[in-house]
Amino acid sequence: MREYYTITELTREFDVSTRTLRFYEDEGLVQPVRRGRTRLFRPSDRHLIRQIMRGKRLGFSIAEIREIIQMYKEPPGEVGQLKLMIKRIEEKREDLRQKRRDLEETLAELDQAEESCVERLAELGVNT
Amino acid sequence: MREYYTITELTREFDVSTRTLRFYEDEGLVQPVRRGRTRLFRPSDRHLIRQIMRGKRLGFSIAEIREIIQMYKEPPGEVGQLKLMIKRIEEKREDLRQKRRDLEETLAELDQAEESCVERLAELGVNT
């Protein structure tokens, strides 16, 4: 496990721009340390970026991603806070389960669409 | 199966604004017929809106949703077009499979996060 990553290493790994990573820093999603003015990203930052990209692919906004990341952090020490967090986690899970239903339905319709295409090809006498 | 739906009926059903549905019409995603100036949405339009909302929840852009909707339509008559469409469908499915992986990973991490919270509560002597 390397200690530090430069910004360009991570831009290549995740296929994003430096602008984007700095933007995430501005948004408080990652906090790379500095050597002089240069950002040094630690493995934890790298992991966060991975989580951010996942969230993006799932269509979550930055605000939602921030919320999700909060949930991955150390659980709070106070009972009320803990119960609140559990509630929030449950809500987000419901959100994800809805996405999963949407996803399965869309996949099923695409399967159907492809089948129609294949059938049509067969009608035209094309061997797939 | 009803023949027509008014714009406000659909805004209520899908919890969107009239502006949004008109925007989708401008974008060519739906084509309600008109009685005078009033839009009348048919069941097929309603189904399209359902698919649009699904796409939105999955984080697809309007352009991507338009592509997906194209795929649900009647398959084209020409062999080259058909093969191209099959390729596009396969790409979109790959996209969805990536989303599914992202989704499962995120769900797993949320499960972990919740477990941490529950454990922490137990440590604090709270009976869940």
Place this chain on the structure above:
DNA sequence: GCGCTAATTGACTTTTACGTAAATGCCGTG
């Protein structure tokens, strides 16, 4: 036919998530 509600149109504004450009800093190499 009248009035009111609902719908339409068009223009302008907003928010999100970055892109892009300009000016400048830092640093290893020849």
Place this chain on the structure above:
DNA sequence: CACGGCATTTACGTAAAAGTCAATTAGCGC
């Protein structure tokens, strides 16, 4: 030490996806 090559900062720009507002206009209920 000049240079190339990243990095940084600041500031402004932009595309997508609507929201908002104002000015009509159409239907309907009576």
